[in-house]
Amino acid sequence: MPLVLYRFPITPVIDEIRFMDSFSWPRGEDGEFTHGATDIIGHRGEPVVSTTGGNVVVQCRLGNRPIAPGVGNSPNGGNYAVIADYAGYFHYYAHLMAFPSVRPGSVILPGTPIGLLGSTGNAGSPHLHYQIWSPFAEGEGAEDYRSSVFRRRFRNPVNPFPELARLARAQFGVSPTAAGRYHIPPGQFRC
Numbered sequence: 693m694p695l696v697l698y699r700f701p702i703t704p705v706i707d708e709i710r711f712m713d714s715f716s717w718p719r720g721e722d723g724e725f726t727h728g729a730t731d732i733i734g735h736r737g738e739p740v741v742s743t744t745g746g747n748v749v750v751q752c753r754l755g756n757r758p759i760a761p762g763v764g765n766s767p768n769g770g771n772y773a774v775i776a777d778y779a780g781y782f783h784y785y786a787h788l789m790a791f792p793s794v795r796p797g798s799v800i801l802p803g804t805p806i807g808l809l810g811s812t813g814n815a816g817s818p819h820l821h822y823q824i825w826s827p828f829a830e831g832e833g834a835e836d837y838r839s840s841v842f843r844r845r846f847r848n849p850v851n852p853f854p855e856l857a858r859l860a861r862a863q864f865g866v867s868p869t870a871a872g873r874y875h876i877p878p879g880q881f882r883c
């Protein structure tokens with residue numbers, strides 16, 4: 693089932709946010725890992741909302757083995773939440789400023805607030821690390837290589853950028869720069 697997102701994860705109210713396709717950026721000492729997510733650069737405290745409907749994951753598992761709670765704080769992801777949508781994708785929101793405002797098991801809708809953009813964990817500056825794993829796609833993947841909690845838990849990351857770019861155009865009316873970067877100023881939400 694193709695990935696469909698319904699709401700851009702940030703509606704900027706404080707300052708401009710920006711993003712580009714950072715999915716396959718190399719990470720690690722020799723670039724042996726790829727990023728596997730889209731980073732959305734913004735201002736600390738911007739509201740982060742769910743892109744889809746679904747449920748907040750109670751317990752992430754590798755096979756039958758419990759690995760980490762679906763809402764928590766990890767050394768690298770910082771304050772994070774994982775949401776399972778109805779198509780089977782898992783959505784990971786990391787580096788939130790404070791502990792997520794959603795509870796494990798809660799039913800959420802597109803646009804439901806999750807928390808606030810921040811720089812907890814291994815983030816060098818405020819941004820949302822938004823990553824999606826698919827149970828369907830083939831391939832080997834990993835979260836940020838430094839993540840001891842999430843590495844190899846979900847093996848099939850999907851690039852969220854095409855859907856984020858579509859929503860940026862549809863929801864905020866913005867076009868990409870020549871370099872492929874999207875800038876979304878505050879107060880541009882369209883109903």
Ligand SMILES: [Zn+2]
Binds near residue numbers: 729730731820821822
């Ligand atoms: Zn990232």
